[in-house]
Amino acid sequence: MPVNTNPKIALIGNPNSGKSSLFNHLTGLNQKIGNFPGVTVDKKTGSCIMVEHVNAEIIDLPGTYSLYPKSQDEQVVFDILTNPKDKNYPDTIVVVVDASNLKRNLLLFTEIKDLGIPIVLAVNMLDIANRQGIEINIERLKAKLGVPVVSINARTGEGIEWLKVATLSTKVKQSEGFFKPTIFAKNVIAEIKDQLHISNAYVALLTAHLYDKMPHLSTDEKNAVKKITKQYDFESRNLQAKETIARYEYINTLIEDVIIQQPDFNIDTMSKKLDSILTHKVWGYVIFFATLFLMFQAIFAWASIPMEWIDLGIGKLNGFLMEVLPAGPLVSLLTEGLIAGLGGVLIFIPQIAILFAFIAILEESGYMARVMFIMDKLMRQFGLNGKSVVPLVSSVACAVPAIMATRNIDNWKERMITIFVTPLISCSARIPVYTVLIALIVPEQYVFGVFNMQGLALMGLYLVGFISAIVTAKIMQLILKSKDRSYFVMELPGYKVPRWKNVGLTIIEKVKTFVFEAGKVIVAISIVLWVLASYGPGDAMVKAENLAQSTAIQQQLTTQQTDKLIASNKLEASYAGTFGKFIEPAIAPLGFDWKIGIALITSFAAREVFIGTMATIYSIGADVENENTIIKRMKAEINPKTGGIMYTPALAMSLLIFYVFAMQCMSTLAVVYRETKSWTWPIAQLVYMTGLAYLSSWLVYQVLSTMY
Amino acid sequence: MNEIVKHKTIASLKIGESGVVSGFTDELMSLKLLEMGCLPGSKIELDSIAPLGCPICINVSGYRLAIRMEEAATVLID
Numbered sequence: 001m002p003v004n005t006n007p008k009i010a011l012i013g014n015p016n017s018g019k020s021s022l023f024n025h026l027t028g029l030n031q032k033i034g035n036f037p038g039v040t041v042d043k044k045t046g047s048c049i050m051v052e053h054v055n056a057e058i059i060d061l062p063g064t065y066s067l068y069p070k071s072q073d074e075q076v077v078f079d080i081l082t083n084p085k086d087k088n089y090p091d092t093i094v095v096v097v098d099a100s101n102l103k104r105n106l107l108l109f110t111e112i113k114d115l116g117i118p119i120v121l122a123v124n125m126l127d128i129a130n131r132q133g134i135e136i137n138i139e140r141l142k143a144k145l146g147v148p149v150v151s152i153n154a155r156t157g158e159g160i161e162w163l164k165v166a167t168l169s170t171k172v173k174q175s176e177g178f179f180k181p182t183i184f185a186k187n188v189i190a191e192i193k194d195q196l197h198i199s200n201a202y203v204a205l206l207t208a209h210l211y212d213k214m215p216h217l218s219t220d221e222k223n224a225v226k227k228i229t230k231q232y233d234f235e236s237r238n239l240q241a242k243e244t245i246a247r248y249e250y251i252n253t254l255i256e257d258v259i260i261q262q263p264d265f266n267i268d269t270m271s272k273k274l275d276s277i278l279t280h281k282v283w284g285y286v287i288f289f290a291t292l293f294l295m296f297q298a299i300f301a302w303a304s305i306p307m308e309w310i311d312l313g314i315g316k317l318n319g320f321l322m323e324v325l326p327a328g329p330l331v332s333l334l335t336e337g338l339i340a341g342l343g344g345v346l347i348f349i350p351q352i353a354i355l356f357a358f359i360a361i362l363e364e365s366g367y368m369a370r371v372m373f374i375m376d377k378l379m380r381q382f383g384l385n386g387k388s389v390v391p392l393v394s395s396v397a398c399a400v401p402a403i404m405a406t407r408n409i410d411n412w413k414e415r416m417i418t419i420f421v422t423p424l425i426s427c428s429a430r431i432p433v434y435t436v437l438i439a440l441i442v443p444e445q446y447v448f449g450v451f452n453m454q455g456l457a458l459m460g461l462y463l464v465g466f467i468s469a470i471v472t473a474k475i476m477q478l479i480l481k482s483k484d485r486s487y488f489v490m491e492l493p494g495y496k497v498p499r500w501k502n503v504g505l506t507i508i509e510k511v512k513t514f515v516f517e518a519g520k521v522i523v524a525i526s527i528v529l530w531v532l533a534s535y536g537p538g539d540a541m542v543k544a545e546n547l548a549q550s551t552a553i554q555q556q557l558t559t560q561q562t563d564k565l566i567a568s569n570k571l572e573a574s575y576a577g578t579f580g581k582f583i584e585p586a587i588a589p590l591g592f593d594w595k596i597g598i599a600l601i602t603s604f605a606a607r608e609v610f611i612g613t614m615a616t617i618y619s620i621g622a623d624v625e626n627e628n629t630i631i632k633r634m635k636a637e638i639n640p641k642t643g644g645i646m647y648t649p650a651l652a653m654s655l656l657i658f659y660v661f662a663m664q665c666m667s668t669l670a671v672v673y674r675e676t677k678s679w680t681w682p683i684a685q686l687v688y689m690t691g692l693a694y695l696s697s698w699l700v701y702q703v704l705s706t707m708y
Numbered sequence: 709m710n711e712i713v714k715h716k717t718i719a720s721l722k723i724g725e726s727g728v729v730s731g732f733t734d735e736l737m738s739l740k741l742l743e744m745g746c747l748p749g750s751k752i753e754l755d756s757i758a759p760l761g762c763p764i765c766i767n768v769s770g771y772r773l774a775i776r777m778e779e780a781a782t783v784l785i786d
Contacts, residue, residue: 065743065744068743070740075781100770100771101769101770101771102770103745103770104744104745104769104770104771106744107743188733237735237739238735241735241738241739241742242741244742244743244747245747245748246740247741248742248747250746271772272755275756275765276756279756279759279765280759281756281759284759285759354738369774371756372774373763373765373774374758374759376758376763377758377760377761377763378760378774379763386763405762477773485736485777487737487740487778487779488763488774488775488779489740489741489744489773489774489775489776489779490763490772490773491744491772491773491774492765492771492772492773548741659742681784702731
């Protein structure tokens with residue numbers, strides 16, 4: 001027999017069946033995260049040495065309950081398995097089932113087996129089943145099913161070598177299908193097989209049901225199937241129901257033969273006890289909010305130390321490069337443009353890593369399902385779903401991974417609303433802007449001796465963001481029309497101790513995605529901004545420098561002061577400065593001048609760029625670290641029109657409100673485009689949020705400036 | 709089967725009570741619920757109710773499934 005030295009093996013199973021643990025065991029760090037073409041479901045592949053000279057490509061397909069797709073994840077599985085020409089079409093399938101929940105898990109197995117692809121059944125979590133008094137006779141199961149059955153423990157790796165051997169040797173045996181799809185729609189199947197040249201009867205039946213959802217079929221083929229189903233009065237829903245029931249009837253008789261259930265065992269008493277606390281009407285919410293509090297604490301406090309290291313490291317690297325490399329526009333582009341931009345991406349790694357560590361632990365342990373359970377009704381009032389909790393919570397760190405986390409919301413409308421409102425929740429990039437501006441107008445005093453006024457102001461801004469998200473969701477719920485009905489059918493898995501390897505791999509995966517996806521955009525924008533801020537129209541830049549030089553000589557400035565003055569004057573003369581002046585009339589009603597205008601434009605790439613830009617504009621030079629100096633400079637800034645201070649409470653508040661609402665994040669827009677596959681959503685978001693920011697700022701400024 | 713005026717559904721169960729599935733009132737919803745193991749003839753027990761009265765958690769086919777009251781009301785029981 002010729003040995004395929006590079007077989008494609010797909011892992012398939014229900015959610016919570018331990019499929020990902022098995023994938024991590026087989027591939028370790030040899031994983032690649034890609035995208036399935038046309039959809040945004042992550043495609044996880046990895047390589048695994050099965051035996052000597054046989055290096056298999058393992059594809060981890062998203063968790064699915066059946067071949068009839070009901071979510072984006074399930075559609076991916078369906079697309080691949082019903083199209084033998086798909087480049088991900090596997091040579092062999094490993095179906096992973098949870099032994100403690102064998103009955104429901106076997107439904108998918110029986111469907112997949114009928115596809116006529118070589119198959120192996122991996123029975124996972126036998127230890128948990130045993131603890132629940134369930135015993136499974138693997139040998140008898142193997143004999144009954146007629147396929148290799150291997151018992152594995154995906155947590156410890158037990159049985160995985162056997163699984164590899166079984167996977168390489170399994171073959172399709174003819175006429176052993178136990179469910180006969182032909183009994184329901186004999187003629188339809190025969191016609192479709194004939195006209196579309198499909199050899200497998202079950203694929204033909206699936207085509208009759210779901211031809212509209214099969215992108216690989218041509219319009220002619222779809223029309224042909226439509227005609228056939230009409231001709232024979234093919235009742236899709238009725239037959240689907242009959243098929244599922246028939247499969248379960250088969251599974252029930254099978255299970256009676258292979259399972260011994262100890263009657264006196266209680267099903268998972270441990271999970272029941274935990275549930276009585278974690279979904280309790282008081283303690284459930286207390287524990288959830290305590291968890292959130294701990295998470296925010298971790299994201300804001302613990303992450304700040306490694307973030308400082310990264311910041312210092314990038315600064316040192318830049319300093320080093322500027323010293324060793326000859327000065328010139330290319331070096332300046334590399335250091336001030338590229339590396340500085342890269343730094344802006346890398347600095348968020350600690351927060352993203354901590355956030356996803358939390359989310360991975362909450363998901364692995366089974367707690368996240370309980371949060372969705374207790375939050376669903378609340379979220380529904382606002383057109384959201386219990387499953388929207390994860391993205392909304394995540395967006396406090398960063399909207400980019402938060403939007404990626406909306407994928408498991410099945411309902412289109414609820415998913416779109418969640419994506420739309422997520423960027424309104426204040427993310428960590430707003431923190432530097434908030435802190436500097438708050439320090440300008442809020443005194444560092446204590447209320448009742450315990451509450452820091454500045455801290456309260458910060459909390460108030462978060463609250464404003466949160467309320468705007470909820471209100472926007474409610475409005476969208478009324479506007480958006482959807483044929484899809486909202487439903488919430490979700491397994492509550494038993495609690496498990498998280499597997500640290502899975503948590504670790506999730507962190508690596510998410511950080512990688514963030515760095516590469518968001519990184520591309522941020523780096524590109526920072527290069528463009530650098531060019532705009534470094535060059536000006538005609539000889540404006542040269543003139544600006546000469547003027548600064550002569551001023552410096554007149555005022556007898558030190559070299560350092562001269563350099564700062566030059567930088568400041570050149571910025572004003574640059575394209576960015578010109579543009580700032582150009583938009584000044586538009587932002588004047590909000591109290592902003594051209595300098596803030598530049599900062600608004602530059603911080604469109606990423607909000608935190610605001611501080612860096614302000615620092616450059618107010619010619620503080622490289623001493624960006626010390627925000628106090630920026631605050632002092634901004635406090636001292638005089639408004640040339642009024643002669644009074646520039647940063648009045650009215651202006652600072654107006655600017656703060658602008659930053660709460662405005663969509664100033666290229667990466668978010670890019671990820672929304674990627675997730676929705678259309679420019680409609682990112683553009684709608686940009687217009688809505690910018691409009692909201694403009695109007696609110698205008699209102700705040702107009703009202704406050706009459707008061708002070 | 710007689711047309712009974714008021715059908716009993718999962719939504720009318722009390723915590724700890726159980727019933728046997730006899731049919732569905734919503735075809736589309738039934739497809740998803742069938743796949744999840746809510747089969748005619750299978751026993752369903754109401755395990756718990758979320759603090760705000762919805763969703764509910766049922767024991768079915770040996771595991772626990774959370775569904776909303778609206779979905780529960782489409783499953784007829786005896």
